[in-house]
Amino acid sequence: MIPTNYFIILSAVLFGLGVIAFVFKRNIITIFMSIELMLNAVNLAFVAFSQALGKLDGQVFVLFVIVVAAAEATVGLGIIILIARNRRSLNVERVDLLKL
């Protein structure tokens, strides 16, 4: 029997690493991947609490999070393709104007 605290601490560590990647990476695709990492960390906390409380609500929430992440990845990657087409670069520092 593994203590729930271990899972919560691992979830917090993964979330923190996701935040670090979000702040320090310069490639727009990698920044997007760090958002997915943070969503995964939160999912781990959901499943851990679901098991600890003996209720299935957490696992249903995880399914909804996964669906929303898939929709977000679709639209986000479409936006990334548009940015790459217009700016000829994937560096976020080159995306600093509101106009084209």
Add this chain to the structure above:
Amino acid sequence: MSPQLAVFFVLAALSVLGAVSLIFQKHPIHSALSLIVVMVSLAGLYLLLGAEFVAAVQIIVYGGAIMVLFVFVIMLLNAGAEEHTNISKMAGVAGIPLTVALAGFIAAAIARSNETVQAAAQTGAVASTKGISNMLFKDFVYPFELTSFLILVAILGAIVLAQRENE
């Protein structure tokens, strides 16, 4: 140390190593492969928690569909190694203290919660796919229908965004 705890530590170390590797890899395709390592080890942790349906969905949807989409876009755009400029060094000046502060807040919140969650008795019947589908189609049927609408909007949005304008 029980075998379960040993498996937990192996999978936890693997996921943290994958996340660190995501940060330190220069090329986006290597970061994507590191993220797949994280997702597969998280699926193993879900199995350890007795959530076998969520583990399968994690592998199929995250490791399969979403990461294939990422790798596909990386190859489509021919993304190279990332470049660092002076502004990205400025991001480090502001980012390191803020990240340390965030980690401190999370650690304090975990340390302050003295009440450990009472672990429920392990019954295989609770964490079953049948129970999840019962909840999903009875208690959460309205959000479930809304997610299908969300996916429809996402498909339309992706088509409109990626479409080339005809002259």
